[in-house]
Amino acid sequence: MSKAKPVPFQTTLEVRDTCLCLAVQRAARALARRFDEALKPFGLTNGQYSLLMSLNRPEPPAMGSVAELLAMDRTTLTAALKPLQRRGLVIVFGDEKDRRIRRMKLTAEGEEVLAAAVPAWRRSHAEIEARLPNGNGDSLRRDLKAIS
Numbered sequence: 001m002s003k004a005k006p007v008p009f010q011t012t013l014e015v016r017d018t019c020l021c022l023a024v025q026r027a028a029r030a031l032a033r034r035f036d037e038a039l040k041p042f043g044l045t046n047g048q049y050s051l052l053m054s055l056n057r058p059e060p061p062a063m064g065s066v067a068e069l070l071a072m073d074r075t076t077l078t079a080a081l082k083p084l085q086r087r088g089l090v091i092v093f094g095d096e097k098d099r100r101i102r103r104m105k106l107t108a109e110g111e112e113v114l115a116a117a118v119p120a121w122r123r124s125h126a127e128i129e130a131r132l133p134n135g136n137g138d139s140l141r142r143d144l145k146a147i148s
Helices: 009-018 020-042 046-055 063-069 074-086 108-130 138-147
Strands: 090-094 102-106
Touching (some): 063 074, 102 108
């Protein structure tokens, strides 16, 4: 293998100032910290809140549809479910018609925790949106959806 030419520092500055991936990662970590703090009194992380909310449906969803919604693979979803199951917030069970399909459902306690956390999520969400240009996140949501 030939010796690689060092990357100029100017390239580092270019990436810092223009990289969409870096910008989105930084923003995602900052948002995650804010929502983690808001949801801490309920014993939830932002990821757990999103997972619980994704189960808040009229019919228990299959793992595949939840994994797709949350943009994660099934293995990661299974790992994320474990602490919620241990707390008694979620149950996982086989589909009655097709035992290969695993479905998830909020327990009564899961519904209570989720309902209690919604006002904190709304407050944090409103504070974050107020910091955006025009106090409106619609443009940002459209842009993020376009690249996801």
